[in-house]
Amino acid sequence: xxxxxxxxxxxxxxxxxxxxxxxxxxxxxxxxxxxRQSLGQGPEFLIYFQGTGAADDSGLPNDRxxxxxxxxxxxxxxxxxxxxxxxxxxxxxxxxxxxxxxxxQFFGPGTRLTxx
Amino acid sequence: xxxxxxxPEALRLQEGESSSLNCSYTVSGLRGxxxxxxxxxxxPEFLFxxxxxxxxxxxxxxxxxxxxxxxxxxITAPKPEDSATYLCAVQDRVRGSRLTFGEGTQLxxxx
Numbered sequence: 001x002x003x004x005x006x007x008x009x010x011x012x013x014x015x016x017x018x019x020x021x022x023x024x025x026x027x028x029x030x031x032x033x034x035x036r037q038s039l040g041q042g043p044e045f046l047i048y049f050q051g052t053g054a055a056d057d058s059g060l061p062n063d064r065x066x067x068x069x070x071x072x073x074x075x076x077x078x079x080x081x082x083x084x085x086x087x088x089x090x091x092x093x094x095x096x097x098x099x100x101x102x103x104x105q106f107f108g109p110g111t112r113l114t115x116x
Numbered sequence: 117x118x119x120x121x122x123x124p125e126a127l128r129l130q131e132g133e134s135s136s137l138n139c140s141y142t143v144s145g146l147r148g149x150x151x152x153x154x155x156x157x158x159x160p161e162f163l164f165x166x167x168x169x170x171x172x173x174x175x176x177x178x179x180x181x182x183x184x185x186x187x188x189x190x191i192t193a194p195k196p197e198d199s200a201t202y203l204c205a206v207q208d209r210v211r212g213s214r215l216t217f218g219e220g221t222q223l224x225x226x227x
């Protein structure tokens with residue numbers, strides 16, 4: 001069975017540019033999450049989708065960050081006017097519906113973003 | 117605000133030398149405590165979920181336990197392939213589904 005996939009695996013961009021990171025969740029998982037992980041740190045929550053809508057976007061650091069999930073499956077994290085401080089590994093996770101137990105989050109391999 | 121503190125930051129063991137990793141947490145109503153393993157350059161791999169104090173779960177050489185303030189990940193007779201960073205995370209009843217992670221314990225098992 002396929003796990004969570006993320007593309008690209010690596011992205012190098014210049015300060016000020018726009019980037020899009022893609023996440024393809026496990027089939028049948030209605031919940032999707034984005035986290036950001038800096039070197040030597042644990043993942044930090046960014047945003048959570050239940051279906052097509054963002055149920056919790058309180059972790060997005062500022063309005064340069066935006067995420068969509070138009071059909072309730074694939075999600076795209078969009079970063080405008082990138083800054084060097086945005087450099088990190090961006091992780092996507094998915095889970096079954098979160099209303100009950102057994103809602104473990106399964107992570108993809110991440111996209112390593114480097115802003116020069 | 118939820119807080120998770122893991123100790124030690126790094127741990128070196130000889131193969132077969134058992135030990136424990138600690139995860140202390142502060143949360144407004146625990147919904148679940150999660151342990152993950154992360155290898156370099158990869159995403160976290162799910163290990164266990166614990167829901168209430170006194171609960172224990174085992175998988176091969178790993179055993180996770182939970183109290184009202186902390187969780188332990190016990191590693192019995194570790195092997196070099198157990199070398200990884202172990203992450204602890206909590207989920208609370210107020211904010212629902214987001215995970216709050218600790219900084220992890222980097223475990224190295226020497227042959």
